[in-house]
Amino acid sequence: MRGSRxxxxxxxxxxxxxxLCAKMxxxxxxxxxxxxxxxxxxxxxxxxxFCNSDLVVSDDEVDFPLATALDCLVLLDRLAVKPSWPLxxxxxxxxxxxxxxxxxxxxELRVHPLPLSRTAIELGSERVANMVALGALAALAAVCTRDxxxxxxRAETPKAFSS
Amino acid sequence: xxxGQPASAPKLPWRLISGNHACALGAVAAxxxxxxxxPITPSSEIAERLSxxxxxxxxxxxxxxxxxxxxxxxxxxxxxGVKALTATSGPGFSLKQENIGYAAGxxxxxxxxxxxxxxxxxxxxxxxxxxxxxQSRWGSHGDYxxxxxxxxxxxxxxxxxMRAFDLAEPLRTPxxxxxxxxxxxxxxxxxxGDANGVARAQRKWASGPPxxxxxxxxxxxxxxxxxxxxxxxxxxTTGLNHAENGFPTQSPQAVERNLGxxxxxxxxxxxxxxxxxxxxxxxAEVLIVAIGISARAALRALExxxxxxxxxxxxxxxxxxxxPENALREAASQANAVLVPEMNAGQLxxxxxxxxxxxxxxxxHRFNGEPITPAEIAQRVETLAREMNQ
Numbered sequence: 001m002r003g004s005r006x007x008x009x010x011x012x013x014x015x016x017x018x019x020l021c022a023k024m025x026x027x028x029x030x031x032x033x034x035x036x037x038x039x040x041x042x043x044x045x046x047x048x049x050f051c052n053s054d055l056v057v058s059d060d061e062v063d064f065p066l067a068t069a070l071d072c073l074v075l076l077d078r079l080a081v082k083p084s085w086p087l088x089x090x091x092x093x094x095x096x097x098x099x100x101x102x103x104x105x106x107x108e109l110r111v112h113p114l115p116l117s118r119t120a121i122e123l124g125s126e127r128v129a130n131m132v133a134l135g136a137l138a139a140l141a142a143v144c145t146r147d148x149x150x151x152x153x154r155a156e157t158p159k160a161f162s163s
Numbered sequence: 164x165x166x167g168q169p170a171s172a173p174k175l176p177w178r179l180i181s182g183n184h185a186c187a188l189g190a191v192a193a194x195x196x197x198x199x200x201x202p203i204t205p206s207s208e209i210a211e212r213l214s215x216x217x218x219x220x221x222x223x224x225x226x227x228x229x230x231x232x233x234x235x236x237x238x239x240x241x242x243x244g245v246k247a248l249t250a251t252s253g254p255g256f257s258l259k260q261e262n263i264g265y266a267a268g269x270x271x272x273x274x275x276x277x278x279x280x281x282x283x284x285x286x287x288x289x290x291x292x293x294x295x296x297x298q299s300r301w302g303s304h305g306d307y308x309x310x311x312x313x314x315x316x317x318x319x320x321x322x323x324x325m326r327a328f329d330l331a332e333p334l335r336t337p338x339x340x341x342x343x344x345x346x347x348x349x350x351x352x353x354x355x356g357d358a359n360g361v362a363r364a365q366r367k368w369a370s371g372p373p374x375x376x377x378x379x380x381x382x383x384x385x386x387x388x389x390x391x392x393x394x395x396x397x398x399x400t401t402g403l404n405h406a407e408n409g410f411p412t413q414s415p416q417a418v419e420r421n422l423g424x425x426x427x428x429x430x431x432x433x434x435x436x437x438x439x440x441x442x443x444x445x446x447a448e449v450l451i452v453a454i455g456i457s458a459r460a461a462l463r464a465l466e467x468x469x470x471x472x473x474x475x476x477x478x479x480x481x482x483x484x485x486x487p488e489n490a491l492r493e494a495a496s497q498a499n500a501v502l503v504p505e506m507n508a509g510q511l512x513x514x515x516x517x518x519x520x521x522x523x524x525x526x527x528h529r530f531n532g533e534p535i536t537p538a539e540i541a542q543r544v545e546t547l548a549r550e551m552n553q
Contacts, residue, residue, distance in 0.1 A: 023350070030179040030352050038179075039349040044204065044288045064463035064537050065349055066456075 004059040006143065008072040009087070010133065011052040011080025012100070014042055017130035018076065020156070022053030025134060025143070028152035029057055032144050037065035050079045057143065072141045074133050075101040076116065095136050097129070112140060177354045182317045182347040185355070186276055186340070187212035189324030190248050192358035195274070196222035197247040199236035201229050201255065204288040205344040206278040209250040230258040234275065238266050241273045242400065243392055244366075246328050250276035252344075253286060256295060257302070263337050264303030265402045270335040270379070270387065270425070272366060274327045277339055278347040279455075279506075281532050290532030291344040293455055296510040299339045300484040306422070308429055310436060311339040311484040313454040317351040323481065326438075329364035334432060335386055341483060343506065345456040345534055369396050378409040379421055385428040429485055438481040439490050443469075447476025448551065449544045450498035452491070452515050454480060456534045457504045463537035468544050475544045488518050495519050499551040502527070502543055504535045523551075 008025070010018045019040050026038040037056045043049030054067040070087045075096040081104065088094070090108045097116040104111060114136055120129035131153065138149045180188070186209050190198070198213045200206075210226065217224045223240070227233040233249045240247040251259060256277040266273050281287025282294045295302075299311045310330055314323040320342060327338040369376050369388040376396045379387045390396035403411035404418045412418060429436055443465060444450060451461045458479045468475040478494040480487055495501055501519060503512035504527040512526035527543060529535050 026179055026350060030177070035177075035352045036179060037349060037351045039345065042289050062351065063466070064459050065351060066345070066460075066534055066536075068463075068536060068538070 006057040007067045007070045008055040009052055009067055009070050009084055010074045011084050012076030013079050014045055014049045014051040015047040016076050018051055019053045021130040021134050022055055024152045024156055026055055028144050028148040032148045035061055037062040039066055052080055074137055076129060076133060077101060093141055177352045179350050179352050181350045182320045183208035184212050185317045185321035186324050187216055189321035191216050191220060193325040193328035194363050195246045195248045197240040197245045199225045199227050199233040200249045201227055201233050203252045203255045205280055205347050206250045206252040209276060230255040234259040234262040237273050238271050241271050248274045252278045253280050253282050260302040264307055266337040267307035267309055268402055269400050272331040272335050273337050274331055275337060275339050277341050279343045287532045291456055291534055293343055293506040299341050306426055308426055309337055311341055313341050313483040315455050315458045318353040321355055332366040333364045343455045377407040379407045381424055385424055436482055437487040439487045440479040441494050442477040444476035444494040446474050447498050448474040449547050450476050450478055450495045450501045452478045452501060452503045457506060460535050460537045461540055464540035467537060467541035473544055473548050486514055491518050500547045504540050
């Protein structure tokens with residue numbers, strides 16, 4: 001089902017929890033009956049370096065599972081801009097962290113600069129910037145219900161923090 | 164077992180798992196009860212999953228000191244009568260080659276997963292490649308037979324791992340499962356069939372009087388019966404060329420007889436071994452031949468070609484070695500040109516060119532860690548079709 005293909009990238013640097021963020025979104029989409037292929041690009045270091053996780057979402061089985069034309073892009077670091085920008089569809093949704101990714105190239109896009117990492121810091125830990133980003137993505141891209149995302153996040157959260 | 168799906172998720176016919184996770188589930192479902200390995204990106208998740216899954220089914224998981232010890236342990240476990248698996252990647256696959264040859268020569272069933280990453284040497288551990296197409300067939304020394312399976316999706320990794328054991332056990336051979344980093348570490352929604360109650364192919368065990376037992380006697384089907392440990396049969400197993408009694412020999416006649424049988428033992432089982440997928444080959448002007456992530460790109464490229472009224476087809480070997488030669492010849496019979504997209508500097512295209520001698524065979528070679536895209540393949544098909552029609 002080519003018409004239903006939706007592509008999402010969460011890009012930043014290694015250690016930001018981008019893959020976990022994408023996995024939770026993938027779990028939520030899967031639970032609502034979508035077919036999902038989630039891939040990841042990372043460097044052989046545990047911190048730093050360009051890292052991204054891509055989702056291809058479809059009503060049918062996904063033939064080519066890698067991103068070719070992005071509908072949504074979440075940027076948690078400026079490192080992810082250059083490799084991702086050429087893949088954006090015209091009119092794509094771009095959510096960029098105002099602190100870590102302040103400057104963006106021009107483009108016919110729906111750009112939302114948001115204080116994702118600053119919000120995370122105010123909440124008590126920059127490490128949860130990935131979850132703030134997931135919330136922003138869920139609200140702006142409307143790819144699946146808030147309920148489904150919340151369930152996926154709770155399922156992956158250690159019990160001590162998920163009550 | 165419900166590993167990898169949130170416990171609170173509603174029941175769906177499919178689940179979201181990675182290729183390496185599917186590999187571990189397939190092994191357990193096939194009856195594998197022994198894993199020995201040494202972690203290496205991007206295959207480590209197989210070991211990680213099996214370290215949790217195998218104890219649940221009274222299986223054994225061992226993290227060995229290195230890759231050589233791992234394949235040695237797997238061969239030992241298999242000689243003990245257990246279905247055994249190891250998994251590795253790139254440099255680890257190179258280290259295992261000597262003992263893969265031992266398993267082939269001594270006819271010890273086992274399954275070896277090799278997740279292909281960038282090479283040579285340490286290369287690019289987290290990036291996909293398809294550089295071991297030839298090594299998987301020819302990596303050990305001397306002449307020996309081996310089966311190599313090349314799944315192209317998460318679901319197929321699961322199913323082909325089960326089939327790997329169903330070939331390794333009755334045919335007494337090492338079977339390699341070969342797939343790239345991209346499919347190994349991606350997650351996809353998959354429907355896994357229920358393997359419970361499905362009869363799996365068994366190893367042929369010796370059953371006659373112990374005094375008459377010859378560990379490498381030519382059976383009716385070219386496969387000697389193995390003796391179950393402790394069943395009273397006398398066995399000698401060696402990497403040296405051996406006669407029917409299992410003891411070393413350099414008698415030209417005995418070597419010719421026994422090695423000759425070994426080298427041809429797959430021939431009468433090709434109906435079990437051969438496996439491939441064809442799409443749109445009946446009227447294809449340009450035939451694409453690809454495996455793994457390159458085949459997934461080709462699938463999408465077929466759609467693009469169809470939209471541009473280009474007649475393209477896909478031949479995807481699922482059993483890579485022995486190569487399904489006759490099926491390829493048939494699939495290519497109408498094609499004027501063949502295109503082989505592969506993530507290496509030229510391996511699959513060599514074999515395709517050999518089989519289709521005389522036909523125009525072109526390739527897209529990529530070794531920079533970036534998968535070949537559907538658009539690139541479609542563009543090349545268009546160029547080829549135009550050139551052939553001039």
